[in-house]
Amino acid sequence: MTDTLAGAVTAPMVRAWIEKSAKVLADNRAHLTELDSPIGDSDHGNNMDRGFKAVLEKLPQGDDIGAMLKSVAMSLISKVGGAAGPLYGTMFLDGAKPLAGKTSLTGEELARFFDDAVAGVMKRGRSDVGMKTMLDALAPAAKAFREEIANGSDMPAALKAAAKAAEQGMEATIPMQAQRGRASYLGERSIGHQDPGATSSYLILQAFSDAVEEAVQ
Ligand SMILES: Nc1ncnc2c1ncn2[C@@H]1O[C@H](COP(=O)(O)OP(=O)(O)O)[C@@H](O)[C@H]1O
Numbered sequence: 001m002t003d004t005l006a007g008a009v010t011a012p013m014v015r016a017w018i019e020k021s022a023k024v025l026a027d028n029r030a031h032l033t034e035l036d037s038p039i040g041d042s043d044h045g046n047n048m049d050r051g052f053k054a055v056l057e058k059l060p061q062g063d064d065i066g067a068m069l070k071s072v073a074m075s076l077i078s079k080v081g082g083a084a085g086p087l088y089g090t091m092f093l094d095g096a097k098p099l100a101g102k103t104s105l106t107g108e109e110l111a112r113f114f115d116d117a118v119a120g121v122m123k124r125g126r127s128d129v130g131m132k133t134m135l136d137a138l139a140p141a142a143k144a145f146r147e148e149i150a151n152g153s154d155m156p157a158a159l160k161a162a163a164k165a166a167e168q169g170m171e172a173t174i175p176m177q178a179q180r181g182r183a184s185y186l187g188e189r190s191i192g193h194q195d196p197g198a199t200s201s202y203l204i205l206q207a208f209s210d211a212v213e214e215a216v217q
């Protein structure tokens with residue numbers, strides 16, 4: 001592992017992240033749909049798989065990270081119906097805004113990406129942590145990533161901590177009562193089920209950690 005690679009996220013790493021996300025979401029299509037069946041309408045696996053297949057088709061060549069992430073956003077917004085498409089689209093769009101033209105990202109730039117992404121979902125979804133949504137995985141991950149970078153961790157270690165925080169946040173949705181989205185219509189009956197969106201968010205962050213880990217090996 002070289003210092004340069006461990007200290008930055010490069011454009012090929014971002015591309016590998018997007019490709020790995022598409023693969024992991026395809027592999028977990030049935031699982032995500034199963035989670036969306038007791039507290040939703042059994043389409044989350046399909047939505048995410050279809051969305052990321054479209055993302056791969058449209059992903060631009062080249063090393064402009066902002067352009068890649070903006071393209072991800074536009075594909076998700078245009079191809080995925082329901083709540084998750086526009087929310088994930090907003091997440092990538094708002095996160096990507098300051099990254100136009102960048103071919104590698106420092107820890108601080110990636111921390112800002114995560115913070116902007118979380119803020120975008122909160123604004124668009126009028127939601128917050130504790131409402132049993134994707135934010136319960138995304139927000140703790142963004143926080144953990146920023147803390148790791150502030151403490152001097154390298155990129156693979158910080159992303160690993162972010163993925164771990166997302167996994168714990170995902171599990172923490174089980175006892176929650178949903179306050180946003182279709183699951184909220186169930187009231188107390190939404191308690192005891194893991195949120196599908198928090199699960200896909202965890203999978204996407206774990207894919208990021210794995211992609212960067214593999215790239216620096
Ligand atoms: N207002 C919101 N804010 C944040 N996340 C939300 C919101 N509404 C729904 N979600 C997320 O979207 C997920 C459901 O996505 P999906 O099944 O694809 O869409 P739909 O609910 O329209 O069928 C939920 O599990 C939840 O994590």
Ligand SMILES: [Mg+2]
Binds near residue numbers: 036040041042082182
């Ligand atoms: Mg659904």
